[in-house]
Amino acid sequence: MANYSVRNQVAIISLCSPPVNALSSDVRRGILDSLKKAEQDVKVAAIVICGEGRTFCVGADITEFKSEFKTFPNLFELVDILESSPKPIVAAIHGHAFGGGLEVALACHYRVALSSAKLALPEVKLGILPGAGGTQRLPRLIGIDSSMQWIAFGDEYSAQIAANIGIIDRIFPSNADILESAVQYAQSIIGKSLINRRVSKLPVKDASKVSHIMEKYKQIVGKKSRGAIAPMVCLEAIKHAALLPYVEGMKKERMGIEALMGSDQSKSLIYMFFAERQVRNWTIPGTGINSKNTKPIKVEKVAVIGLGTMGRGIVLSLLKAGIKHVSVMELNKTARENGLLFIKNILEGYAARGTISETQKRSMVDALKPVSNFEMLKDTDLVIEAVFESMSIKKDIFAKLGQVCKPSAVLATNTSALDVDEIAMVTPKPKQVVGMHFFAPAHVMKLLENVRGSKSSPQVIATAMNMGQRMGKVTVLVGNCHGFVGNRMFRHYTVETDFMLEEGAYPEQVDTVLKKFGFAMGRYQVGDLSGNDIGYRMRTKFEMTNKQQPPGAPERERHGVRYCPLADFLVESGRLGYKSDGKGWFRYLGKNRELTVDNEVTSMIDSYRRRNKIVPRKINGEEIIERALYPLINEGFKILEEGIASNPMEIDLILVHGYAWPRHTGGPMFYAHLIGLPKILRVIERHWNNAGLREPHWEPSKMLVRLVKNHGNPDIMSWTTLERETVRSAL
Numbered sequence: 001m002a003n004y005s006v007r008n009q010v011a012i013i014s015l016c017s018p019p020v021n022a023l024s025s026d027v028r029r030g031i032l033d034s035l036k037k038a039e040q041d042v043k044v045a046a047i048v049i050c051g052e053g054r055t056f057c058v059g060a061d062i063t064e065f066k067s068e069f070k071t072f073p074n075l076f077e078l079v080d081i082l083e084s085s086p087k088p089i090v091a092a093i094h095g096h097a098f099g100g101g102l103e104v105a106l107a108c109h110y111r112v113a114l115s116s117a118k119l120a121l122p123e124v125k126l127g128i129l130p131g132a133g134g135t136q137r138l139p140r141l142i143g144i145d146s147s148m149q150w151i152a153f154g155d156e157y158s159a160q161i162a163a164n165i166g167i168i169d170r171i172f173p174s175n176a177d178i179l180e181s182a183v184q185y186a187q188s189i190i191g192k193s194l195i196n197r198r199v200s201k202l203p204v205k206d207a208s209k210v211s212h213i214m215e216k217y218k219q220i221v222g223k224k225s226r227g228a229i230a231p232m233v234c235l236e237a238i239k240h241a242a243l244l245p246y247v248e249g250m251k252k253e254r255m256g257i258e259a260l261m262g263s264d265q266s267k268s269l270i271y272m273f274f275a276e277r278q279v280r281n282w283t284i285p286g287t288g289i290n291s292k293n294t295k296p297i298k299v300e301k302v303a304v305i306g307l308g309t310m311g312r313g314i315v316l317s318l319l320k321a322g323i324k325h326v327s328v329m330e331l332n333k334t335a336r337e338n339g340l341l342f343i344k345n346i347l348e349g350y351a352a353r354g355t356i357s358e359t360q361k362r363s364m365v366d367a368l369k370p371v372s373n374f375e376m377l378k379d380t381d382l383v384i385e386a387v388f389e390s391m392s393i394k395k396d397i398f399a400k401l402g403q404v405c406k407p408s409a410v411l412a413t414n415t416s417a418l419d420v421d422e423i424a425m426v427t428p429k430p431k432q433v434v435g436m437h438f439f440a441p442a443h444v445m446k447l448l449e450n451v452r453g454s455k456s457s458p459q460v461i462a463t464a465m466n467m468g469q470r471m472g473k474v475t476v477l478v479g480n481c482h483g484f485v486g487n488r489m490f491r492h493y494t495v496e497t498d499f500m501l502e503e504g505a506y507p508e509q510v511d512t513v514l515k516k517f518g519f520a521m522g523r524y525q526v527g528d529l530s531g532n533d534i535g536y537r538m539r540t541k542f543e544m545t546n547k548q549q550p551p552g553a554p555e556r557e558r559h560g561v562r563y564c565p566l567a568d569f570l571v572e573s574g575r576l577g578y579k580s581d582g583k584g585w586f587r588y589l590g591k592n593r594e595l596t597v598d599n600e601v602t603s604m605i606d607s608y609r610r611r612n613k614i615v616p617r618k619i620n621g622e623e624i625i626e627r628a629l630y631p632l633i634n635e636g637f638k639i640l641e642e643g644i645a646s647n648p649m650e651i652d653l654i655l656v657h658g659y660a661w662p663r664h665t666g667g668p669m670f671y672a673h674l675i676g677l678p679k680i681l682r683v684i685e686r687h688w689n690n691a692g693l694r695e696p697h698w699e700p701s702k703m704l705v706r707l708v709k710n711h712g713n714p715d716i717m718s719w720t721t722l723e724r725e726t727v728r729s730a731l
């Protein structure tokens, strides 16, 4: 709804729909009714639209998208009614003016804002376009070039930037009273002509350059938003603002939003939006313990052990989160000096770019406390161990931490696959131990996979979850198993793509198909980028690599299971990827590391096939997608079945934020939901029947089988509930 009042000739329409004043049908109706009152009241000479509470308006109510077009006034109708008002309307912006909220402001005749306000047209991130005139009004205010930048990427901008380019007419200090300031501003414009204040009537300044600008953005969007439809539709709609009169341009915008709204990509992106918020409400499956009934321990002093790649990133994340005391312990002098230098350089860079102020930078540097022995960690609230991935080294460290740290200290291990319980058992208080799996580089990557050990106390889990959120990370709680969620699932992707190389595909073909699906890089380029030796080290641990096999051992089998040694040959021939002179699955040439196919790799694959008498066959794109992605989905169901993740959203967040799974498909589980579970199961069963026990990743998940058998194609939101009911009724 919207509240209405009048103050000194100025009518105030305040949006009132906590927490973020989304433009639900009630709010839109409230604005319209208030506007009518203001127009009819002869004592009113100007109108202010503002938001109650923490923000101006975050845009259309996403939960009402399905009925958006049906109720009067829809957003599209409301903005034109506002703009044509005979009385001047001032939008008073604090907090956020996002999406439809900014479109409402663009339809007002003036816009004022607190300097702390943020503005954006982020609809593209929901797979749609600004469908209430945003693509037609913004170009008339700031030109085609800036509009394409704002709308095709959907990023937020400060009020000051918006003022610099002409969106905001007046900025007030962040501590000003926005309503009071806006009312005074409205009084100052009473009686002024509204000609030139109705944005839809303005010409587009850089209209003549539209083709050139369009080409530029098509290139950028093609690279940055691979496979996503909405960014291109946004560009097309903005182009029409340059070429067509406003009314005609609006018709094109309408066609654009109707095509995008309800599309699979938009459904996926909306699912992601809510998943990112839902995940804050963590729960331990089957226990009743959750974020609502568990309080975190107060954390003021944190320590990080190890200043390698992971440790440095973790320290930076803690500093950015505002932790005022971060002890860093690295016993190797060179690693310590390099690590500290790296951290300081990154902070310098942030300050130079204006991401943080000089004062903030200084206080972050002051917060760094190098320590040289475990004793010095005795009053630390949270210790994050980030040393080399070795069970014995980690156990050694936890044994020491267990002796010196105070009993309430939370002891976290940053491991990507090791058993958190085994590490915990060396301490006198295993309930204080938890896993915090960061992704490299930890100060950049948004994902944190927190691992609850079987003994981790609820408070300790709450503390790790809270710390992740303080660091601004998408923090997901998972159970303890080898590889946790992400690495456990992703393994199958690499295993099965390598099998396709044996059978007839080549790395470039696999990567092209995966990139078309939406991955920023294919499986083989990712291997080259992160280093093919990482997987090799892991396989060495399990005595699987080519070199570790006794003479005469079967080349394509390990521990009775199908195995492809091509990745081993690659590493053993020194092709680790980018870092080994640009040689990996591909060859990277020149300063720009241009990816080229390397005949050496092709010959290696061909001769391996000949040696093993494999007759190569043609593998098409559909097969590549099924075989690369379905085993991973199958594993996702096994993870749900075991309670390692509590719901599919958690799995999807991990794969999207940690493994570059394309966001516009919603992650593997949502993708499975879009394809339909019966088809997913059919394909998995077909491969399982062909491959049998030698390829266990094709063994259908029991949960998937039960869901399809008992419920056909149930909605993703009901999977875990249905599974629980089925299991309970079987007991």
Ligand SMILES: CCCCCC/C=C/CC(=O)SCCNC(=O)CCNC(=O)[C@H](O)C(C)(C)COP(=O)(O)OP(=O)(O)OC[C@H]1O[C@@H](n2cnc3c(N)ncnc32)[C@H](O)[C@@H]1OP(=O)(O)O
Binding pocket: 019, 020, 022, 058, 059, 060, 061, 062, 063, 068, 069, 074, 075, 076, 077, 096, 098, 099, 100, 101, 122, 123, 126, 129, 130, 131, 132, 257, 274, 277, 278
């Ligand atoms: C015929 C014409 C048809 C045209 C119709 C189509 C036009 C659409 C135009 C649009 O406006 S689409 C929506 C565009 N807006 C957005 O995408 C903004 C989404 N919100 C955000 O990005 C963030 O919420 C924020 C604005 C940056 C604020 O972040 P903050 O961290 O402060 O809060 P949150 O935790 O994210 O949100 C609090 C709470 O509010 C819910 N919520 C946020 N935005 C919306 C929304 N637009 N609709 C419905 N609900 C929203 C969010 O889910 C949280 O709920 P919870 O229950 O507390 O988790």
